[in-house]
Amino acid sequence: MTGLNTQKMHANVVVLGTDHVGKSALIVRFLTRRFIGEYGDIESLYSHSVVVDRREQTLNIWDAPYSQSQDMSYESLMCEKIVQWADGFVLVYSICDRASFNAVTRLIQTIKTSKDFLGFEKMPIVIVGNKRDLDHRRTVLSEEGRLLALSADCQFYEVSAAENYHSVLMVFHGLVNRIRESRVSVKKLAGIKGIVKSMSAVFARRRTDSL
Numbered sequence: 001m002t003g004l005n006t007q008k009m010h011a012n013v014v015v016l017g018t019d020h021v022g023k024s025a026l027i028v029r030f031l032t033r034r035f036i037g038e039y040g041d042i043e044s045l046y047s048h049s050v051v052v053d054r055r056e057q058t059l060n061i062w063d064a065p066y067s068q069s070q071d072m073s074y075e076s077l078m079c080e081k082i083v084q085w086a087d088g089f090v091l092v093y094s095i096c097d098r099a100s101f102n103a104v105t106r107l108i109q110t111i112k113t114s115k116d117f118l119g120f121e122k123m124p125i126v127i128v129g130n131k132r133d134l135d136h137r138r139t140v141l142s143e144e145g146r147l148l149a150l151s152a153d154c155q156f157y158e159v160s161a162a163e164n165y166h167s168v169l170m171v172f173h174g175l176v177n178r179i180r181e182s183r184v185s186v187k188k189l190a191g192i193k194g195i196v197k198s199m200s201a202v203f204a205r206r207r208t209d210s211l
């Protein structure tokens with residue numbers, strides 16, 4: 001393909017949120033452009049290539065199950081495992097389900113405390129308020145989602161997996177950009193750490209020289 005940057009990149013993405021918020025619908029929409037209505041609750045790992053800003057990116061997308069048993073054990077145990085695996089997070093709630101929004105708030109905290117985001121200019125997290133088509137049943141205001149994203153330094157989209165492909169595409173493109181930015185800032189930090197290390201080595205040598 002002409003004009004395509006040949007540098008291929010890989011990233012692990014996990015889609016998290018409580019049951020029935022539309023995680024599977026969102027992923028299937030992104031992968032196939034279709035909405036099929038019922039998805040069951042099979043845990044799946046997909047691999048999908050996208051071109052963002054003329055660069056190809058392979059995404060491993062994990063449709064993680066939400067344990068119905070205990071909120072807390074899920075969020076601490078599952079998250080530990082998932083968080084270490086993932087380079088980017090899509091946190092989904094339903095605009096008709098206040099509890100699912102609260103769960104996203106808690107997930108952000110868990111991710112922030114489990115993952116070393118030191119040096120990341122922007123968190124590779126996208127918050128998604130799904131089921132926008134059900135506005136008449138809305139219990140979470142757009143402003144609340146936007147505010148949460150602002151306070152946690154994440155991106156925010158309200159979408160309808162049922163009615164709109166484009167907004168779902170924006171979610172994943174937005175996340176890819178965030179992951180790329182975070183990698184750049186981590187490299188920058190590693191560079192600074194390297195400089196500090198070599199400088200302190202020089203000073204340490206000088207000190208011993210002068211002894």
Ligand code: GDP
Binds near residue numbers: 018024037039134159
């Ligand atoms: P998951 O448990 O988070 O994976 O949720 P699913 O993807 O299985 O979706 C749960 C239910 O919500 C299914 O009946 C979907 O058809 C429905 N659903 C998903 N997204 C939307 C949406 O954007 N609008 C509406 N009206 N229903 C949706």
Ligand code: MG
Binds near residue numbers: 024025039041042
């Ligand atoms: Mg599902």
